[in-house]
Amino acid sequence: MGFVWHVALRYFRSTRADAHIRVLSSLTAGGLAVGAAALVLALAALSGFQNHLLADLSRHTPALQLELAGSGAGAAGDADAEEESAALAAWAGATNGVSAVQELLYARGWLAVGASVEQVEVLGFEKAPPVWIPVGDRTARGLIVPMAVAQKLGLAVGETVRVFSPRPGLTPLGPRPRTRTLPVAGIYRSDRADYEELPVLLPLEEAAALFAGGDRRLDLALEPDAEPEQVAGFLRETVDPADATVIGWREANRALLFVLRLEKSLVFSAVVLIVAVAAFALLASLSLVLSSKRSEVGALAAMGAPPARLHRIFLALGALLSVGGAGLGGALGAGVAAFLDRFRVISLPPDVYIVEYVPFLVRGSDVLIVVASTVVFTGAASLLSARKASRLDPVEAMRSART
């Protein structure tokens, strides 16, 4: 064993002899253990939740979206847009890694039943309704209305509704409102949050006829083994930005992802305070060790131990005082997290959350962050006292023991 670790280990052993240092060093180890365990557990709970949330989200949102530009022109432009959308859809469908393409059209319009009129968001879909619309019968042709709208208008499946477009159609008799009467094919209730307005769905042909100038979008589904970023990159390079914008799954959910990250940082900052307090205890115990060993450190320096080595002795002592507690705490946290997840110990009301128990996920990157923050805090504390040790004046230090 080298000189540095030899001395550090003996000093570590001597921390048990002095009552004050013993209390402080236990506080250090205990605090670091609690802090590391709490950090690992908190991050594991957040990761577990986020994992479920993101999995749920990715089931409900397309991997990639192509937002077409240049909608909203005149009648000639409408036909162009339709053609362009179809062409782009065909091309995107042939791209490597893309398994399916769905053309969509967004617009605003009105539903009218008798005298009641309701302004709604309208979504025209190609083929079947998008997967994130939880409607029972996916083959029915007609309007699929969100529950809230159906209740306001008193609609039931099978009844008919008039759909109005805000854009007039040009007829030989002059401009007349575009309108169609369609049957209600389904009513759906979304598990998505209530704050976003849910669209009324109708087949793309009907939507295109009514709302020709609406915003067009292509939703791409990817092959299971395709890299979303890679496909997105290829599309971005290939598609003329004047024609369409490529939006990845992460961009589409940027706000949510940001909130998730923010939440994690906030929880981390709160819990890491335990580690910070433990680091103060470490600083205090190292300072106590140093002041009780002043004359000995002075003697070591007098015998020719260079300042850098005295420095390292106290860094090593700091590591000895903190590694055990932090390691134990981290392992404990990970173990408890695995246990709570495996046996679904903490249950949740199933109608409120997307999972019926609190899931825990111990991520390597989270553990790394816990380790890094512990090292930063304890390292800073050790560095402070190590610097003091290395700057001792040997004569002064040896004199201090006698007075």
Add this chain to the structure above:
Amino acid sequence: MISVAGVTKAYRDGAVRRQVLRGVDLELGPGGTVAIVGPSGSGKSTLLNILGALDTADAGTVRIDGVDVSASRPVALAGFRNRSLGFVFQFHQLLPDFTAIENVIMPGRIAGRSANSLRGEGMDLLAQVGLADRAADFPQQLSGGERQRVAICRALVLEPPVLLADEPTGNLDAASGEQVLELLDGLRRRRGTTMVLVTHNPEVARRCGSVLRLDGGRLTPA
């Protein structure tokens, strides 16, 4: 070997300035031994610290073993102290967390040598001062005189060319004092060690090549 010229040193205690050394000169060739005597508080330990590059003089030059000690900062001289100097401190300064033998070999450990390679020499030295059976004891378990002998062994373990000893026989009875002196004599004969001994012991002074008296901040022949 040791060449000191015009060394002065003052301490400042608040507004009071205490001039401890007022121009100390000392010349000592290789293998030379000198005893320094003088009243308590006359600055003997202070002078020894300056010779040992543990403290800096206010003025004057100190050359030891070819190194201009007064020109370098004490911390920069760590390696020099380890290689060239053996210290016996006035208050032995053993490390309480280490056994007697571990204390003895500590300078060698600082020099980067392994405990195993040093153990033989350390045990030899302890045996020569009659402490072979106390090697595994910690300083707390030793008497004042025993500690002092361990401290002397520590100063000698690397067989330094220069030994600076502050009252090496201060706590010792005649018999163990004699053991220590034998040890020092042997080392001087074998290795030509240059020695500066601060002492109140006439027997120690008698055995040295010269005896100097430190009083009033100056060294004069006693």
